[in-house]
Amino acid sequence: MHKRILFIFFFFIVSCSNKYQVYEKTGFAGVSKNNKIISYLQKDSLIKITNKNNKVSKVYKVDDQLKSTDPRIIYLPEIVYDEISLNREFPLVLVQSVRENKSFIAKKAKTFDEEKKINKKVKTETIEVLKIDNQKVITKKIFLDFGPFYYKTYSETLFRLLSLNIKNKKLIYKDYAPKNHVISIGPLKNLTEYDNIYLKLGKIGLIGFNIRVQ
Numbered sequence: 659m660h661k662r663i664l665f666i667f668f669f670f671i672v673s674c675s676n677k678y679q680v681y682e683k684t685g686f687a688g689v690s691k692n693n694k695i696i697s698y699l700q701k702d703s704l705i706k707i708t709n710k711n712n713k714v715s716k717v718y719k720v721d722d723q724l725k726s727t728d729p730r731i732i733y734l735p736e737i738v739y740d741e742i743s744l745n746r747e748f749p750l751v752l753v754q755s756v757r758e759n760k761s762f763i764a765k766k767a768k769t770f771d772e773e774k775k776i777n778k779k780v781k782t783e784t785i786e787v788l789k790i791d792n793q794k795v796i797t798k799k800i801f802l803d804f805g806p807f808y809y810k811t812y813s814e815t816l817f818r819l820l821s822l823n824i825k826n827k828k829l830i831y832k833d834y835a836p837k838n839h840v841i842s843i844g845p846l847k848n849l850t851e852y853d854n855i856y857l858k859l860g861k862i863g864l865i866g867f868n869i870r871v872q
Contacts, residue, residue, distance in 0.1 A: 681755035684710065684869060685731035686849060687744065694721035696733040699755060707732070708752040709742040711871075716742055717756055727865075729849075729856040747848070748798060748871045799845030800852050801870040802859075806838040813839035816864075823858055843867075 681699055687707075690696060697720045699705060708715035718738065732753050738744070744751065807813045813832070820830050820841065833840040846852050859865050 679755075681705075682752070683731050684750070684752045686729065686852065686869070687739075687749040687751045688728075688730035688733045689739070689746075690733040690735050693735045694733070695719070695735065695738065696722045696724055697753065698724050698731065699753075704756040704758050706754045706756050707734070707738065707742060708754070709744050710750040710752055711745060711748075712743055714742045715752075727860055729853045748800065750869060750871050798871050799847060800849075801842055801844035801846070801872065802855070802867040803840055803842050803870060804864070804867050805840040807840070808837050810834065810839050813841050816841050819862065819864070823862055824855070829855075844870075 683698075695705075695718050697703070697705060699720050701720055701723055703720045704717060705720060706715050706717050716738075724733075732751065734744070734749075739746065739749070742751075804816055805813060807816075813834070817830065817832060820843065821827055824830060824843070829843050829846075831842055833842060843855060846855060856865065859867070
């Protein structure tokens with residue numbers, strides 16, 4: 659009898675914990691024009707934003723929700739870019755949902771609102787320009803990876819589908835190893851090229867790729 663009660667209690671606890679759905683997505687951020695955090699998650703959701711380049715992360719509250727499919731997974735105010743030292747050229751971030759804590763949300767929302775007010779008061783900013791003389795400039799590129807697939811037939815089917823929808827066939831290539839088949843698109847020079855490819859992939863339902871910047 660006791661064992662049965664313990665089992666029911668354990669099942670109840672697990673069921674309750676499973677009601678919380680975790681959102682986790684990696685992609686590029688965009689600059690918010692209205693100084694708000696706009697995400698696919700609902701308004702007032704608590705999220706953790708991690709800069710994929712330097713691993714710096716902070717927790718914020720969503721101000722508005724994205725309504726349609728967009729190449730950007732989130733739009734952030736300039737102040738957030740600065741807080742996590744996010745690169746403007748390739749702003750790759752990891753967005754994760756966070757369990758809500760009402761007292762924490764209220765405190766965080768108040769703090770962030772104060773930061774935005776301070777940011778508006780700053781009219782000018784001195785930027786030190788560094789001269790680059792005879793230095794090697796490393797230009798990063800964007801790569802989109804599909805897979806890895808266990809079976810080669812799956813990757814070959816995907817390769818043919820991508821070839822039918824992307825004009826520049828040189829952007830699509832195979833990276834095959836035993837039981838580890840990857841199809842990649844790249845290199846893409848900038849976010850404009852990424853946006854164009856994203857829209858094409860979105861039309862055929864192929865936006866489940868991993869992003870590399872290197």
